[in-house]
Amino acid sequence: MTTLSPYDAMSPVIRVAYRAKAAAADLAPLPRAEKDDALLAIADALEVRTSEIVAANAQDIERAREAGTSEAIIDRLTLTPERVRAIASDVRDVVSLPDPVGEVVRGSTLPNGIDLRQVRVPLGVVGIIYEARPNVTVDAAALCLKSGNAVLLRGSSSAYESNTALVRVLRDAVGGAGLPADAVQLVPGESRESVRELMRARGLVDVLIPRGGASLIRTVVEESTVPVIETGTGNCHVYVDEHADLDMAIEILINSKAQRVSVCNAAETLLVHQDIAPRFLPRALDALADARVTVHGDERVLAYAKDTRATVVEATTDDWETEYLSYDIAAAVVDSLDRAVEHIRLWTSGHTEAIVTTSQQAARRFTQLVDSTTVAVNASTRFTDGGQFGFGAEIGISTQKLHARGPMGLPELTSTKYIVTGDGHVRR
Amino acid sequence: MTTLSPYDAMSPVIRVAYRAKAAAADLAPLPRAEKDDALLAIADALEVRTSEIVAANAQDIERAREAGTSEAIIDRLTLTPERVRAIASDVRDVVSLPDPVGEVVRGSTLPNGIDLRQVRVPLGVVGIIYEARPNVTVDAAALCLKSGNAVLLRGSSSAYESNTALVRVLRDAVGGAGLPADAVQLVPGESRESVRELMRARGLVDVLIPRGGASLIRTVVEESTVPVIETGTGNCHVYVDEHADLDMAIEILINSKAQRVSVCNAAETLLVHQDIAPRFLPRALDALADARVTVHGDERVLAYAKDTRATVVEATTDDWETEYLSYDIAAAVVDSLDRAVEHIRLWTSGHTEAIVTTSQQAARRFTQLVDSTTVAVNASTRFTDGGQFGFGAEIGISTQKLHARGPMGLPELTSTKYIVTGDGHVRR
Numbered sequence: 001m002t003t004l005s006p007y008d009a010m011s012p013v014i015r016v017a018y019r020a021k022a023a024a025a026d027l028a029p030l031p032r033a034e035k036d037d038a039l040l041a042i043a044d045a046l047e048v049r050t051s052e053i054v055a056a057n058a059q060d061i062e063r064a065r066e067a068g069t070s071e072a073i074i075d076r077l078t079l080t081p082e083r084v085r086a087i088a089s090d091v092r093d094v095v096s097l098p099d100p101v102g103e104v105v106r107g108s109t110l111p112n113g114i115d116l117r118q119v120r121v122p123l124g125v126v127g128i129i130y131e132a133r134p135n136v137t138v139d140a141a142a143l144c145l146k147s148g149n150a151v152l153l154r155g156s157s158s159a160y161e162s163n164t165a166l167v168r169v170l171r172d173a174v175g176g177a178g179l180p181a182d183a184v185q186l187v188p189g190e191s192r193e194s195v196r197e198l199m200r201a202r203g204l205v206d207v208l209i210p211r212g213g214a215s216l217i218r219t220v221v222e223e224s225t226v227p228v229i230e231t232g233t234g235n236c237h238v239y240v241d242e243h244a245d246l247d248m249a250i251e252i253l254i255n256s257k258a259q260r261v262s263v264c265n266a267a268e269t270l271l272v273h274q275d276i277a278p279r280f281l282p283r284a285l286d287a288l289a290d291a292r293v294t295v296h297g298d299e300r301v302l303a304y305a306k307d308t309r310a311t312v313v314e315a316t317t318d319d320w321e322t323e324y325l326s327y328d329i330a331a332a333v334v335d336s337l338d339r340a341v342e343h344i345r346l347w348t349s350g351h352t353e354a355i356v357t358t359s360q361q362a363a364r365r366f367t368q369l370v371d372s373t374t375v376a377v378n379a380s381t382r383f384t385d386g387g388q389f390g391f392g393a394e395i396g397i398s399t400q401k402l403h404a405r406g407p408m409g410l411p412e413l414t415s416t417k418y419i420v421t422g423d424g425h426v427r428r
Numbered sequence: 429m430t431t432l433s434p435y436d437a438m439s440p441v442i443r444v445a446y447r448a449k450a451a452a453a454d455l456a457p458l459p460r461a462e463k464d465d466a467l468l469a470i471a472d473a474l475e476v477r478t479s480e481i482v483a484a485n486a487q488d489i490e491r492a493r494e495a496g497t498s499e500a501i502i503d504r505l506t507l508t509p510e511r512v513r514a515i516a517s518d519v520r521d522v523v524s525l526p527d528p529v530g531e532v533v534r535g536s537t538l539p540n541g542i543d544l545r546q547v548r549v550p551l552g553v554v555g556i557i558y559e560a561r562p563n564v565t566v567d568a569a570a571l572c573l574k575s576g577n578a579v580l581l582r583g584s585s586s587a588y589e590s591n592t593a594l595v596r597v598l599r600d601a602v603g604g605a606g607l608p609a610d611a612v613q614l615v616p617g618e619s620r621e622s623v624r625e626l627m628r629a630r631g632l633v634d635v636l637i638p639r640g641g642a643s644l645i646r647t648v649v650e651e652s653t654v655p656v657i658e659t660g661t662g663n664c665h666v667y668v669d670e671h672a673d674l675d676m677a678i679e680i681l682i683n684s685k686a687q688r689v690s691v692c693n694a695a696e697t698l699l700v701h702q703d704i705a706p707r708f709l710p711r712a713l714d715a716l717a718d719a720r721v722t723v724h725g726d727e728r729v730l731a732y733a734k735d736t737r738a739t740v741v742e743a744t745t746d747d748w749e750t751e752y753l754s755y756d757i758a759a760a761v762v763d764s765l766d767r768a769v770e771h772i773r774l775w776t777s778g779h780t781e782a783i784v785t786t787s788q789q790a791a792r793r794f795t796q797l798v799d800s801t802t803v804a805v806n807a808s809t810r811f812t813d814g815g816q817f818g819f820g821a822e823i824g825i826s827t828q829k830l831h832a833r834g835p836m837g838l839p840e841l842t843s844t845k846y847i848v849t850g851d852g853h854v855r856r
Contacts, residue, residue: 025773029796110818114807121799123829202649206829221630225650227830248852255854345453367847368457371549379542379850388855389846390538401551401634401843402655403831415829418817419795422807424676426683427816 012188013197016152017204020125023182024150028122030179032099035146038177039095042142045173046088046166050081056165057134064158072262077132077159087138090393094142097392100411101148115421120414122148124206127187127198128395129220131212132156137166141184143395145174147413150183152205154198157190199224206415211396214323229404231396234264234351235323236381239340239366240280241357242273248378249280249356250287256354256381258291262325264397265352265384269320270295270331271340277304277333285310293327300333320347337362341369348372350399352384373399373406440616441625444580445632448553451610452578456550458607460527463574466605467523470570473601474516474594478509484593485562492586500690505560505587515566518821522570525820528839529576543849548842550576552634555615555626556823557648559640560584565594569612571823573602575841578611580633582626585618627652634843639824642751657832659824662692662779663751664809667768667794668708669785670701676806677708677784678715684782684809686719690753692825693780693812697748698723698759699768705732705761713738721755728761748775765790769797776800778827780812801827801834 010018027035046053057079064074106118126149128140137153144151155163167186175181187194198205202225209229210220221228238256240249256267272280281304288295289309296315297305305312319330320343334340344353354376355366363377374384384407386394391409398404404412438446455463474481485507492502534546554577556568565581572579583591595614603609615622626633630653637657638648649656666684668677684695700708709732716723717737724743725733733740747758748771762768765783772781782804783794791805802812812835814822819837826832832840 025797025799028799108818110816114811116817118834124799222653227655227828229830245852251852251854259855363849369453371453371456371552372845374846374848376848377850379848379853380855382855383542383848383850383853384846388538389544390536400655402657405843406546406846415833417800418802418812418834420802420804420807420811421791422805422811424673424679425807425811426679427687427808427810 011197013194014201014204016182016185016187017125017198017201019182020150020152020185021204023180024122024124024148026180027145027148027150027183028101028124030148032101034177034179035099035148036095038145038174038179039091039142041173041177042138042170043088043091043095045169046084046091046138049169050084053084053162053165053169054079054081056161059161060159069158073132077134077162079134079162083135087135090135090139091142094146094393097146097410099146100414103411105416112425113423114425117419117421118416119419120411121417123413123415125150125152125204126413127152127154127205127208127226129154129195129198129208129210129212129216130156132159134159134162134166136211137163138170139393140395141167141170143393143410143413145179145183147410149413150180150185152185152187152198154187154195160190195220196223199226202226209396229396229398229408230400231398232264233323233349233399234266234397235269235321235347235349236265236267236351237269237271237344237348237353238267238381239271239334239337239344239353239355240273240276240284241337241355241359241362241366242275243359243362244273244276244280244356245358246276246280246283250284252354252356252378252380253284254287254291257288257293257329258327259380259382261327263382264323265381266325267354267381268322268324268329269347270329271334271343272301272331273337273340274300274333274335281333282308285312288329291327293329296328296330298332301331323349337365338369341366344370344372351397352376352381354379354381373397439625441622442629442632444610444613444615445553445626445629447610448578448580448613449632451608452550452552452576454608455573455576455578455611456529456552458576460529462605462607463527463576464523466573466602466607467519467570469601469605470566470598471516471519471523473597474512474519474566477597478512481512481590481593481597482507482509484589487589488587497586501560505562505590507562507590511563515563518563518567519570522574522821525574525838527574528842531839533844540853541851542853545847545849546844547847548839549845551841551843553578553580553632554841555580555582555633555636555654557582557623557626557636557638557640557644558584560587562587562590562594564639565591566598567821568823569595569598571821571838571841573607573611575838577841578613580613580615580626582615582623588618623648624651627654630654637824657824657826657836658828659826660692661751661777661827662694662825663697663749663775663777664693664695664779665697665699665772665776665781666695666809667699667762667765667772667781667783668701668704668712669765669783669787669790669794670703671787671790672701672704672708672784673786674704674708674711678712680782680784680806680808681712682715682719685716685721685757686755687808687810689755691810692751693809694753695782695809696750696752696757697775698757699762699771700729700759701765701768702728702761702763709761710736713740716757719755721757724756724758726760729759751777765793766797769794772798772800779825780804780809782807782809801825
């Protein structure tokens with residue numbers, strides 16, 4: 001007969017969290033070279049063991065097809081040898097990024113002679129809750145490892161076989177490189193209960209990052225006692241000012257809305273200054289029609305639709321707050337820039353808002369008054385992205401104000417600590 | 429008969445939160461000079477209206493005495509003309525601090541020619557829940573105003589009259605200076621329910637900062653859906669390494685423990701390397717006795733107590749996690765620096781830990797392995813303080829890893845936003 005230790009009596013979720021915490025303590029002081037070696041080992045292992053990964057993925061795809069899953073979701077779920085190679089290549093890109101850990105953020109010698117340094121340190125244990133995109137499994141693990149964090153991965157149950165195979169490969173590579181394999185772990189259990197346990201593991205998990213639909217994010221924000229970084233909901237606006245280059249305005253509008261509709265930085269609402277509406281809207285409505293976009297317009301927009309090719313339906317209040325993620329856009333005519341700002345303040349999710357204007361004064365006022373992660377002047381909303389911003393990688397786009405706001409790169413996966421160095425200094 | 433608007437139907441707490449949100453929108457774009465003028469108006473008004481404030485405070489003190497409140501708490505509650513002048517002087521100090529808003533944190537021109545700027549912006553609405561210290565009312569309001577935030581103040585009901593008088597003076601001064609008076613508001617209601625409403629006002633309140641006892645902080649952390657910054661619990665450690673200057677070690681120990689016992693950066697546990705214990709502990713125990721400190725020692729500490737003047741009791745497990753805030757200290761002998769680190773990792777609240785050592789290697793290992801807001805080398809734990817760190821002011825000491833860690837000054841009361849400026853840039 002064996003006796004159970006308290007450790008054995010823990011739930012499987014809490015047990016992996018304890019192991020992650022221990023691994024995080026080992027990772028924290030590691031120099032960059034050791035972490036980069038582990039990342040290179042991961043990239044190599046992904047390529048060497050591609051067939052094992054693709055075979056596991058095939059099981060998920062078969063299950064998804066049997067369940068009648070849409071082709072769009074199956075496409076996101078699918079791993080081909082080519083896609084695995086791309087994922088491995090992304091890991092090598094992370095190797096080339098600077099290590100944020102150890103960076104001196106602030107430093108001075110105090111009047112009493114004490115040396116004060118604020119240095120970046122890993123957060124510790126990062127939990128990621130995400131949808132059926134197996135590439136996130138590797139991306140998140142690579143970014144966490146590079147920044148000295150242990151990661152707990154809670155992917156969608158529809159990607160269970162893929163994630164299990166990927167994490168096996170990741171752990172083998174990490175362990176083989178001499179780092180703790182528990183730096184990368186899958187959260188066991190496919191039930192909601194395992195997510196709930198993760199959300200209550202305060203003291204073990206340092207931050208939870210939910211990536212996925214609005215309802216998942218809301219649940220995590222409301223039920224978690226672990227600190228959360230809210231990501232991703234994007235009800236983005238394009239405001240066309242009274243002073244705007246019409247060609248530029250149409251190009252930015254169509255790019256923001258239709259270059260890729262399923263992403264959080266796609267535009268969902270068009271606001272047009274009343275003085276430019278007669279010249280802009282007829283052309284814009286035709287351009288939207290050509291891009292297969294349905295317009296949900298207010299009364300004043302509807303009035304401009306008559307002689308256009310546009311598909312226009314009357315907007316309801318719901319349209320102002322909807323993140324369509326489809327070939328739809330809400331549209332309204334506003335009396336002034338300040339009315340546009342008011343509309344945005346009232347309805348935005350705070351992701352990205354763009355102004356198209358030739359007026360320096362208007363650009364300045366819009367950027368001052370609009371409080372979102374990103375304010376774009378004469379540029380598409382689609383630029384709000386870690387890769388586009390030159391961060392080299394992105395763990396998500398934070399739409400909250402605390403800790404990180406906007407695209408999150410490696411520095412956003414760190415905290416800081418102060419080092420106080422004296423010669424026997426005491427306080428008088 | 430009057431009809432109620434939806435605004436009238438709101439609870440009083442939600443109503444002040446809406447007004448704070450509107451005020452925050454007005455404050456955000458204000459230049460430094462306007463905010464500084466309001467702060468100077470506050471300092472002047474506090475001095476001019478001292479008698480009104482002291483009279484209100486006298487009512488709180490009378491109530492507290494009738495309720496049999498301890499003299500220590502009554503002392504913290506008491507406002508004298510001299511103390512009001514000191515508070516006004518603190519406000520003038522805030523005027524001299526740089527404005528964090530508008531600071532460009534990061535900036536570059538992207539390869540495609542887009543200019544990217546990350547700039548500091550106010551958080552928006554900051555809620556402070558605090559104990560019976562009326563000076564916090566003014567300090568918090570001044571720091572929030574300087575950083576462009578509206579503040580919701582929820583002080584202790586035992587300071588109700590004082591806080592009401594102070595907020596009246598603050599609002600008159602802010603309004604008189606042409607800024608929205610609703611930038612400073614007291615949360616109405618003295619019940620727990622009003623705190624609960626504040627904690628659920630997600631979307632209206634941007635961050636809650638609880639300042640007070642451990643149970644208040646735990647409640648806010650667990651029940652709030654608004655983001656929280658956890659502050660203040662300090663189970664701080666002093667570790668005396670095998671290589672340590674004995675005189676320095678004793679001076680740092682006594683200063684850390686006894687210079688002021690009721691504060692979060694006071695030491696609560698002493699750890700001593702076994703090889704220095706025979707030389708250090710007898711002297712240290714006498715020094716602690718002279719400082720009127722009771723020692724809660726493990727077996728090995730007790731063995732050294734025989735021929736000393738020390739009051740020593742046997743430590744229980746509880747002692748390792750207790751924040752005494754009194755003339756008590758837990759003490760243990762450890763086999764090595766790594767055992768000291770393990771002890772700290774297991775029991776610390778993550779505030780401040782100090783090492784006393786002459787060994788560069790030991791100092792380096794300790795600062796690498798200990799993960800607390802502040803790690804002190806040959807310096808007292810008492811230096812972890814915004815004033816000591818040269819921040820000029822402090823809204824609290826964050827013991828969490830997200831957003832801010834350690835003493836929080838003005839920059840910690842801000843978020844950032846990205847400004848993307850192009851010439852019609854679209855994404856390909």
